[in-house]
Amino acid sequence: MAEAVRSGARSARSVVDEHLDVIAAREPEIHAFNVVLADEARFAADEIDRRVAAGEDPGPLAGVPVALKDNMCTRGIPTTCSSRILEGWIPPYDATVVERLAAAGAVLVGKTNLDEFAMGSSTENSAFGVTRNPLDTTKVPGGSSGGSAAAVAAGFVPLSLGSDTGGSIRQPAALCGVVGVKPTYGAVSRYGLVAFASSLDQIGPFARTVSDAALLLEVISGHDPLDSTSIPAAPADLTSVLDRGVEGMRIGIIEELSGDGLEGIAGDVQARLGEAAAALEAAGATVETTSVPSTVYGLSAYYVLAPAEASSNLARYDGVRFGLRVDAPTSGDMHTATRTAGFGDEVKRRIMLGTYALSAGYYDAYYGKSQKVRTLIVEDFARAYGRYDLLLSPTSPTTAFSIGEKTADPMTMYLTDVCTIPSNLAGHPSMSVPFGVGDDSMPVGVQVLAPAMGEPAMFRAAAVLEAAAPPGAAS
Amino acid sequence: MTERITPRDVAHVAELARLSLTDDELEAFTVQLADILDHAADLDALDLADVAPTAHPLSLVNVFRADVIGPTSDRDEVLAAAPEVEDAQFKVPPVLGESR
8 A cells, every 4th residue: 555655556645535435434333433533634645645746755654544542642633541531632742653653654544442541451441432343343342442453453544553551452453353563662662652551551553464563563663762661772674574484483382371271261262272373383383382370470460560550640630730620629629529520430440459559558468569470470481482482372362242241340351351461561572463263253363472572573473373364254 | 468458448549549439439449449459369379578579671770861952842832731821830729728
């Protein structure tokens, strides 16, 4: 698509118009977007076409429509985090990823729905209503980046960005049958990403193909002085290594996360994982089951650490400098009234959980202990990557569940993140690749995990899985 | 581990977090938070005595930038986002003499 626009064979305007037509037809049913920027997108596309006509090169994503999760700041365009508390807020700056997309010639067509402040696994916690899975609209798209996953799955955009704190890119990618990548912590600048749990958050791509995801990740990666946790290294070359295969690679299936070790991994998901392992073996890799024991404790540690960080990060929403204010006679009462009206239940739950875990008398029992478990996970992964180049697991224990199925019991919802959380705790990259369907004909995702900065090998394995995958779900 | 979280504990953390809960909410949140904390009790099985905590995936060192003036946000644009402003300052209700 970008090649056709760069060469002048196709106009960016026609590409954008075509996608806006698809959005107009199905968006009312799916609700992937909080806002569709049709006029702005047409204007930007015309500008790309003008530059091509003038002999300029608009960049590697010339004219490609993209969607952004609505927790990334866009100058002059509301950024809501799907929360009432940011109602009316218009950021005075662009996130670094937004600048990089624009510099690469991409065209922003809309901002996508999410679980409020990215807290959730189904996009049902949005203050603006649920997003539906384009493959079966009675099912959730996963979350928290459900809107970005659904937008790609529905053909609204070929590319989108999400954020992943405990699986919020990979799990919805699996449930919607698209590719989703959580890069190495620090590989992509978080400047302008509204903070949830700062030591875990990372921005990453959604795409229909592994090579599109690689291209988008190359565009958004690289050092950014505005993010003090940004890794000062050149972005990895991914697109040129995709066809190198996995010959000679050693790949371990994580026993604790792949069925026999963990209750709750559905039989059809286990079956697809087995077929994926066989496909990697057939391509020349050595694949065997291996134990990474502490990964089973990741979920418990995460649901202490992430809320603890969130309770601190979300203290800034106080009705003083931006967003919602509910008036009250004193400042203290105004803060309470504003936060009580502005936050939804899941956000309140996590703020209180985090406040409790950090409070005097409970700090050591919860927060301190969870930080130590994080160390165990890092050490176990280090041992595993001494023996294996990559690890493998399901992305999600099940295919997409029904809307409303898990909303009454938060703990049941949290359990859907069990396979994705360990990579966040370790700061490692991992990605979900669609690999056939479950008994319900809904997509299954296989997760490829790599050590820090291991994206090239991870993408090579993902490309092999993509080529060997059984047919996906029909939309 | 520790005793189960009580409605009194939840009311206390809600106050610390500047959230106000109805009686029904207090009851529901207490049950849910207790469930989540019960799940975290699986960590009790681990011997963590000699394990150092990890706060962050990167070995962070402080990062300094060159002391060069760059572009900054426009003051009026930033203030325009605030609910109430007076004389280029954020305006809030009285802080002293709070009701609690």
